[in-house]
Amino acid sequence: MAKDLRSFIKQIATVMPDQIRMITDVVDAKFGITCIAEKLGQEGKFPALFFKRVKGSSLPLVINLTASYERLALALDTSVNEMVRSYGQRQGNPVPPQIVTEGPVKEVVLKDEEAKLSLLPIPYHNELDAGPYITGGILICKDPETGSHNAGIYRHQVHNDHQLGVYFQGTHDGGYIYRRNSEMKSPTEVAIAIGHYPTFMLGAVSRLLGMGGEFGEAGALLGEPVELIKAETVDLLVPARAEIVIEGTISPDESRFEGPFGEWPGYYVAEGEKPVIQVKAITMRKDAIYYDVFAANQEHLVLGSLPRMGSIYRRVKEVVPGVVNVNVPAHARTHCYISIKKLRDAEVKRAAFAALQTEPDNLRVIVVVDDDINVFNEPEVTWAIGTRFRPEKDLLVIPDWSGPGGLIPSGWESHPDGKRTPVMVSVMVIDATQPAPPLHYPPRARPPKKQVSEVQIDGLLHPFDPSLVES
Ligand SMILES: Cc1cc2nc3c(=O)[nH]c(=O)nc-3n(C[C@H](O)[C@H](O)[C@H](O)COP(=O)(O)O)c2cc1C
Ligand SMILES: [Mn+2]
Known part of the structure; x- marks a missing residue:
């Protein structure tokens, strides 16, 4: 079966049923979702949370799906102990994407005025955030020099029904592409894919040398080619099995104040003037599930850390x-x-x-x-x-x-x-x-290793009998 967001949700529900919880009450996307996740986090619990009904939207939402290494290791078909090596090894063997002409992400196609961001249950995450933010979207654009597709996760503030912000940090390729286009006074076409199998997200956050290559990387991590399909209003290929794709353009000379927004180090940082994405179309499945990453929280960190570990392992291994x-x-x-x-x-x-x-x-x-x-x-x-x-x-x-x-x-x-x-x-x-x-x-001081390995804990430990210490 082809891998996508819902196949992973099903896999968790089958293999690790304790690790996904469903909320059937109507919950407000404005802090309601993150407050529930936060309350559980304070108890040290990070289950995937599936919100069936979000106020003001007909779409359900999943948050914290990618908040644990155990679940990411499952997505990589390995264990937590092996996940870094497995990631690093697969990174060296990209699997090229496959272009298809039909895909579930085209079940609903909304263009221009119809393509309203308020149709989606986009949450407010942390108290001082400037607005609702898309946090789990993979921004796809094309390098104007080579024509190759590049992908990365970027934060997107919702400015209004048809405009999004984008924060290009430091040396990331997405920002490089935007700056190159802007120097040539050209707009940058973009597509934001929301909701896929976790290894697709991991592939987009990999530290790859040079521009692009994320689709091949995602294929290597998925263990099958990523299926890509032509976007509707921009000259880009987008994942056919995503839940939702937002298409748009960034004008070279428009900016708007973005932020504050709670970032992974745990502070509100990097607010300021940023480029603006003008939404052209939204395509999605007819029963699309909105995928959200809990920003400035464990999920943001876990999802960001594994690609770094895998990429670092591979580069250290070279020397x-x-x-x-x-x-x-x-x-x-x-x-x-x-x-x-x-x-x-x-x-x-x-x-x-x-x-x-x-x-x-x-x-x-x-x-x-x-x-x-x-x-x-x-x-x-x-x-x-x-x-x-x-x-x-x-x-x-x-x-x-x-x-x-x-x-x-x-x-x-x-x-x-x-x-x-x-x-x-x-x-x-x-x-x-x-x-x-x-x-x-x-030598390190330890009891005999062989004897330790032969100890059978099962059946050895019993509840303590308090009568032994009664005076
Ligand atoms: C949840 C999450 C959110 C992220 N948000 C941003 C962001 O807003 N801006 C940014 O520059 N990088 C962000 N990153 C990091 C980039 O996605 C990552 O560095 C990626 O490799 C960049 O790809 P690129 O250089 O190919 O464009 C985020 C990563 C994660 C996991
Ligand atoms: Mn890149």
């Missing part, structure tokens, strides 16, 4: 073949833990630099550890820093590595009048590995 695993923790996407089977001391810096090159704007702290450390178990990473890191030798600070600016507040200097100016930011590398070869260190 340090003994790389074992990479973790960019969702709660601190500024950090990156890399475990390596080290042959030579020089490999630590090589691994760290490859990670920093892959993810130049957002990483602040790189920790390199040996292969006995599970980078997904942070107490082990901390233990390695505590017992193997010698600050006077093993700390490297790289001043002015990235910026100026960015989404992390330390990339900005605040002034008494409330204004902020962008500054360069520094990064640090912590070498928490043992010196190579790792023979100088005494």
Whole structure:
């Protein structure tokens, strides 16, 4: 069966039924949806939430679908432990997309005045957000130089029924394409695809070298070619199995104030004048499901982190073949833990630099550890820093590595009048590995490994009997 948003929802409901919950009460898209998700998050729960009825729209909505590594690992058909390696390996083997002439995303075609954004249940997410935002849309546009399609997730404020904002950050390709077109006084044609199999979203957020290639990447992660179909009003190919596609153009000389909006570092950042998308058409399935990402929350982080980890793993592997695993923790996407089977001391810096090159704007702290450390178990990473890191030798600070600016507040200097100016930011590398070869260190103290592996926990543990301690 071809993979899409609904096939994934069905898969979760079948394989991990506890991980999806349905709400049948009518809920307001203005904070109602995110407040329910937030309340659950405060209890440490991040199930996918399917809202059957959203006030003012006939479409249901799913949020938090991609808020857990366990579910993303399922989408990749692997385990959390293996997902980074699996991602990195598949990234090297793109599967070209397939062009089709029919697809469910064309069941409803609305053009011009009929194409109203208010038909969609677009939520307000965080308290000070300037408006409803499309947070899970994949923006597709074409490189004017090569004609190749590029895709990435970008935030879109809803300005009114027919206009959206777009925030192109730093060096991202979407922004490059827009700026190139604008220099030539040409409009940029765009399509925003909403709702697909999660690996499609992951593919769009991959750190690929050069422009475009995301559809091939998504195919590699999906395990089948992405089906593409011609858009109605713009010269672009769009995913035929998406739930919804919004088509439009960005004029080279129109801008509008966008933001504030709560971003992944957990702050309202990057408000200002931004380009405007004029909506030309909306095409969708007749029973379309609206896919939303809970911005500035776990879902935003998890969805952003896995493509980074996978991309970093692949790039580190090119220079340090003994790389074992990479973790960019969702709660601190500024950090990156890399475990390596080290042959030579020089490999630590090589691994760290490859990670920093892959993810130049957002990483602040790189920790390199040996292969006995599970980078997904942070107490082990901390233990390695505590017992193997010698600050006077093993700390490297790289001043002015990235910026100026960015989404992390330390990339900005605040002034008494409330204004902020962008500054360069520094990064640090912590070498928490043992010196190579790792023979100088005494063995780690542990009970006999073989005997531990033979212990059967099932049937061994019983409820404690309080009568044993009654005086
Ligand atoms: C949920 C989510 C929202 C994102 N929002 C933005 C955004 O508003 N602006 C931006 O520049 N990048 C954003 N990103 C990151 C880009 O999608 C990512 O860097 C992508 O690789 C860019 O693709 P491109 O360089 O091919 O255009 C977001 C990522 C995620 C996961
Ligand atoms: Mn790209």
